[in-house]
Amino acid sequence: MKSSVLVARAVFPSVLDRLRGHFDVEANASDEPWDAAELRRRLQGKQGIFATGERIDVALLDACPQLRAVCNMAVGYNNVDVDACTARGIVVTNTPDVLTETTADFGFALMMATARRMAEGERFLRSGAWTKWSYDMLTGSDVHGATLGVLGMGRIGQAIARRGAHGFGMKVIYHNRSRLDAAIEADLGARYVDKPTLLRESDHLVLVLPYSAASHHAVGAPELALMKPRATLTNIARGGIVDDAALAAALRSGQIAAAGLDVFEGEPRVHPALLTLPNVVLTPHIASATVATRLAMANLAADNLIAALGCGPHAGRPPTPVNPGVLAGR
Ligand code: GLV
DSSP states (O other): OOOEEEEOSOOOHHHHHHHHTTSEEEEOTTOOOOOHHHHHHHHTTOSEEEESSOOBOHHHHHHOTTOOEEEESSSOOTTBOHHHHHHTTOEEEOOOSTTHHHHHHHHHHHHHHHHTTHHHHHHHHHTTOOOSOOTTTTOOOOOTTSEEEEESOSHHHHHHHHIIIIIHOOEEEEEOSSOOOHHHHHHHTEEEOOHHHHHHHOSEEEEOOOOSGGGTTSBSHHHHTTSOTTOEEEEOSOTTSBOHHHHHHHHHHTSSSEEEESOOTTTTSOOHHHHTOTTEEEOOSOTTOOHHHHHHHHHHHHHHHHHHTTOSTTTTOOSSBSSTHHHHTO
16 A cells, blocks of 8 residues: 655655655645644644654654654754654654755855845945945955854865865864864865854854754854954854844944854744844845755655655665664664
8 A cells, every 4th residue: 555645845846746656645735834733634644744844843743653754855854853753763864965065055155245245235236325436335354365164064064165275265164063084174274173263263154053952042142252353154054053133233233244144043034133234144045945956855855755665766775864773673
């Protein structure tokens, strides 16, 4: 008998077709996000979910004891209670690697746009305020040769560091749970530093660490107070890693020069103070948004779901499990 799966948001039709080749599929055709009660109702009797950030918590898992696979179309999986899934023998998967370079491109672009005041310049021009050239109009900070700080030196952090070191002659410093291999550090010319040093020495600080209780407000008022007044902060990781209210205050008072934010606490809502500030570049969580990469992410999430529920050429061996121990126990 075919397994049943839920696809919680709209996705590429070709990917839905692949899933329909293996499963009875219920898909969210309207693409309106379901609230928790609606998600619980729809997930009844389904063995798998193709998820795009929906909250998968104990209450939902308890209401859906038949669930066997939670396959997230994202590299981050802080929306999923992985321990609770593991305890119930549910495999959780994410979509690493396929988005690394695309996300690093965006992180670097956002950092450059922030340092060079591109969004502010565009708004200035469009408003009709540009009537003459002046020597200090919209002057920002150099990126080339500056010190790039990376907080969270996983795959995406390293890809950003590579762009900075090899493309822009930046000095790279980083802080991470664990140090990189010496060979990788040597290739990037990267220096491991403690977090206060990272905050104090970075000209451009980029956040690429996973969100967890431990990284909640990893950058708040005390951390911002350590940064240089000319420094920029770029967050492409997750909302909640930065205390957005404290950041808005630091941007307003000139404690730091500017910020580039692709992710927000409580998104899609954005802290109202950020919306009023000129020195922040705001984008709607699009760091992985190229057609090719989103398609690759969707196909990888589908590969995971198909294999996790015992179908396809890799039955039982989803390519990118987060809790692979569950599979050994099956
Ligand atoms: C996007 O934010 C992702 O985690 O893939």
